[in-house]
Amino acid sequence: MTREGAGAESPVGGAGVQPSDVTTIRRSPEVLVLGGGIVGLCCAHVLSERGHRVEVLEALRPGSGATGAAAGMISPLVESDFDHTFARTCRTARDLWPAWAEWLAGESSVDLSFSTDGTLVPAYTTAGLQHLDRLQETAERLAENWERLDPDQVRELVPELRDGALAALLLPNEFSVDPAAVVEALRRILLRSGVLIHARRRVVSLRARQNGVDVEGEGWSASCDHVVIATGAGSGAIEGVGNLPIRGVRGQMISFGGFAAHKGPNLRAGGHYALRRGSELLVGATVEKSADDDAVTEAGRDELRDFALELFPGLQWKAVSRHWAGVRPAAPDELPVIGPLHSPRVVIATGHYRNGILLGPWTARVVADLIAHGRSTELPEEFSPNRF
Ligand SMILES: Cc1cc2nc3c(=O)[nH]c(=O)nc-3n(C[C@H](O)[C@H](O)[C@H](O)COP(=O)(O)OP(=O)(O)OC[C@H]3O[C@@H](n4cnc5c(N)ncnc54)[C@H](O)[C@@H]3O)c2cc1C
Incomplete structure (x- = not known):
């Protein structure tokens, strides 16, 4: 095992995601993907499939951001203003999911709880x-x-x-998927294809040069040909990203447990939703624009419990079994932020707000085109980072 691979996930030595103890990544991966949420992992996967040498730098562990908190609704119709470009993109992204979920589950042997019950x-x-x-x-x-x-x-x-x-x-034609299972499936597939995932490697700054990009963290540095910034709500905090107005919007969720395994449609009413997964009923989500941390509150729990009881009166006898929160990455206009940032060598993919699970695979395809050709025919101008 090389020193560069020590402690990181690799097909040779890695048995899972480990904190990386190296001070310098000496190999020069072609593409460094910053962030191990659904967007970063999907990008790493597609880039690797297209023949790039890829490594992922994740501040905590894969799926520890908004992705791990998400419900996993793949629900383009009831989410947005239908005629907007964004809604069209969401439907295109939705259409990728059935085949992709089947492939992902088959390749990884992970049950994604992919539901096609509408x-x-x-x-x-x-x-x-x-x-x-x-x-x-x-x-x-x-x-x-x-x-x-x-x-x-x-x-x-x-x-x-x-x-x-x-x-x-x-x-x-609306679906749902277990985001934590998608992260695990991608992690396994990336591991197998030789993509290193460095956990606990927070990127502090990046600097694009003519021939590459330098990335630095606390006590370590790395260089590469291209960088993909997929650090979710944390994207604006990296020095060198510039004044990108990405903020965090907290979302809380609750669940009720102890149900017999059962499938059925997702339910939507008045801005909230409920869906069955395994033995749980998941209920979400609050939209707290003035909170950018992942703390849970009693008010959030009550809001979701009241909604759930209104829809399912039988729940009054059940206690909330889990209560959690995540921070969605949002731009001021609530549209994704995808495109080259200050340099063709640096591509940003964030701002997926309430639809990052839905949009993850589509985003990866677009990002891979941007890295390979400098442009993507699928990318609406409205998503450009230059709009701010
Ligand atoms: C409660 C809730 C419910 C949701 N439900 C749905 C849903 O049903 N359907 C849907 O499509 N979307 C849903 N979303 C939205 C979705 O979760 C997000 O849009 C999506 O997860 C964003 O993915 P991401 O990879 O951009 O960000 P994240 O998942 O946040 O990943 C970013 C990663 O970058 C890492 N990072 C941050 N800073 C740095 C740094 N400096 N260096 C290295 N790594 C760094 C973080 O640790 C994190 O792991 C929901 C969100 C919430 C909170």
């Missing part, structure tokens, strides 16, 4: 019915599949749901 939006009031009408019209216009369910069909599909739904819209 999203159900129930309506209990006249205003709720009007919302369904608008959603249905939009789905029709976009040639998205939808199904209008009457109260009996709603009861049959989700028997635990509160009685009295006037109707519901089922969007069958």
Whole structure:
């Protein structure tokens, strides 16, 4: 084992992600990916598949940022303003998931809990019915599949749901996946393809030169041909990134446990959602624009529990089994920030806000094109880091 590989994940010596104890990464990887969330790991994977030599530098451990806290909804239709470029991108990204999830699960032997049971939006009031009408019209216009369910069909599909739904819209082309499982699957595949993942290696600064990029942390340094900045909400804190207005937006989630394993659609109502995964019901998420840490609060727990009880009255007998939070990376306009940053050798991919799981594989494809060709035909101008 070379000194450079010591303590890092490698196909020769690594048995998992370890803190790296080297003071200098002496080998010169072609691409250093900063950040081991879904965006960084997907980028590392696609870049490695396209023949680049890649290493990942992660401040803590892979999946420890927003990715590890996420619900994993792959839900482009009920998330955003439908006609916007962003919504179109989300649908393109969604379409990549079924084949990619199948491949990822097969290659890694990790169960991703990938669900293709769709999203159900129930309506209990006249205003709720009007919302369904608008959603249905939009789905029709976009040639998205939808199904209008009457109260009996709603009861049959989700028997635990509160009685009295006037109707519901089922969007069958919405999915969900377990983000922690995706991280583990990617970690295994990267390990096998020789991509080193250096844990506990926080990048403090970077500097682009004409022929490469220098990256520094506390007591170590590295050089490479290209850098991908995928450090989520922490991206603005790296010296050399410039005045990028990326902020953290806290999201809290809760879960109820002890259910028999059961599949079923994701449920959406009034800005919140609930989904079944294994023996748990996950309920999310708060959107706290004035909080950029991952602390959990009683108010957050109550907000989510009230929503869950409103939807599933039977939960009143159950205690919340888990309560956690993560910090979403958000730009002021809440659009992703993807593109070359000050130099063609430095590509940033952050600002995925509420849709980083959905957008991860798509982002990686775009980033790999930017590294190889300096441009991507798939990348909307609206996502450029130069817009600030
Ligand atoms: C509660 C909640 C629910 C969510 N639900 C969904 C959902 O259902 N569907 C969906 O699509 N999205 C969801 N999201 C959003 C999604 O989680 C994020 O958009 C996505 O995880 C962002 O991925 P990322 O890789 O950019 O960032 P992160 O996952 O935050 O990864 C960034 C990584 O960079 C590391 N890092 C930071 N600074 C440095 C540094 N200086 N040097 C080295 N490494 C560094 C961090 O430790 C971290 O591991 C949710 C988010 C939250 C909080």
